[in-house]
Amino acid sequence: MRRALELAALGVGRVSPSPMVGCVVARGGGEIVGEGCYLAEGVKHAETLALEQAGARARGATAYVSLEPHAHHGRTPPCTDALIKAGVARVVAPVEDPNPLVAGRGFAHLREAGVEVKTGVLAREAERLNEKYFHSQRARRPFVHLKFATSLDGRIATRAGDSRWITGAESRERVHRLRHEYDAILVGAGTASADDPLLTDRSGLTRHRPLVRVVLDDELKLSPASRLARTARESPVIVFASERADAARTSALDACGVEVVRLAGGARDPRGVLSHLYERATQSVLVEGGATVAGALLDARLVDKVTVFVAPVLIGGRDARAAVGGEGAARLADALRLRDVEIARRGDDVEITGYPRGGSGSVGATARRADAGDAGGEAA
Ligand SMILES: NC(=O)c1ccc[n+]([C@@H]2O[C@H](COP(=O)([O-])OP(=O)(O)OC[C@H]3O[C@@H](n4cnc5c(N)ncnc54)[C@H](OP(=O)(O)O)[C@@H]3O)[C@@H](O)[C@H]2O)c1
Structure with missing residues (x-):
């Protein structure tokens, strides 16, 4: 997840008003088989790039995504579809995307398709990175x-x-x-x-x-x-x-x-x-x-x-x-x-x-709760 956040940060100054997103596809034992980040409007999403790099090795792998993958048709097809189609077994993402078009729907779509979803990993860092x-x-x-x-x-x-x-x-x-x-x-x-x-x-x-x-x-x-x-x-x-x-x-x-x-x-x-x-x-x-x-x-x-x-x-x-x-x-x-x-x-x-203090720029309570529940979690 730290690597996914590092990749996301390459989007500073390049992706607004969209969020910065990074993705790492890894197999058992921490072997990284694909990486991607979102760099500009009209360019492929982080998940798509990482899955393309991983190819057949994405099947059964874990995708670490720095933000909830979207499940709606926007300028690009849903990233959840790409993850499901690639046969990813597990998706780890720190937090829900606050965009009402995404919020929780991405995770729900993945779970419905039988993909295991784990949230909360490095939630504080992920929210801070995308604080704007x-x-x-x-x-x-x-x-x-x-x-x-x-x-x-x-x-x-x-x-x-x-x-x-x-x-x-x-x-x-x-x-x-x-x-x-x-x-x-x-x-x-x-x-x-x-x-x-x-x-x-x-x-x-x-x-x-x-x-x-x-x-x-x-x-x-x-x-x-x-x-x-x-x-x-x-x-x-x-x-x-x-x-x-x-x-x-x-x-x-x-x-x-x-x-x-x-x-x-x-x-x-x-x-x-x-x-x-x-x-x-x-x-x-x-x-x-x-x-x-x-x-x-x-x-x-x-x-x-x-x-x-x-x-x-x-x-x-x-x-x-x-x-x-x-x-x-x-x-x-x-x-x-x-x-x-x-x-x-x-x-x-x-x-x-x-x-x-008390301002809306503080990292959200969601992230604080998730952090607390994730001590010793599986951040890769
Ligand atoms: N060291 C630093 O980091 C730094 C940074 C910036 C500035 N400065 C210095 O600060 C000084 C300027 O400060 P300043 O206080 O005189 O000017 P300012 O805060 O830049 O501008 C104040 C003016 O902006 C207008 N204004 C419009 N909407 C406003 C709003 N919602 N709230 C407040 N003002 C509004 C008002 O003029 P109208 O009524 O005409 O609209 C007001 O007189 C300069 O000496 C500058 O060199 C230093």
């Missing part, structure tokens, strides 16, 4: 990951607004790998105007769909001369604005290839923005600031994962910008604490990542 997919399927909105860089004293810019660069080269390189995992990247009008950022994925890794750059900008302050607007034809830019936004500004951005979306609640309604993005098959959003947008999303409890890069520098100054605005917490007991925290060193900086 699981979250967007369950919550019907994109997975939101807030990322920012601060000084040791929690500032994101100097009192004069200078914010480049607080962190070192390793942290910035890491940000591009993070961007690669996401469908969209989002900033507020303040950041767009202060930093004139490009917000592209410069990881050098293959993407299936272009990274969509999103600006929350009620009054359409984004300049047609900004780097975002000037590159809108190469990589999409969507600006969310209020219904009252100026028509001339809309036309000027339109002429650059920027898509202006006017919402009834304007960009100030983050739920409205997220549901609009979800309707456009956006599975995940990386929020890169600034302080006002970060505060608004945290206050609305719409953040599913947080990454902060802390650099060993003290900015100081009463008027230097703190990392997070909004209302915040009055009592420490109400402050947003992170769980499942991971800490990595990036040059002289520290990267801290975690999931808001």
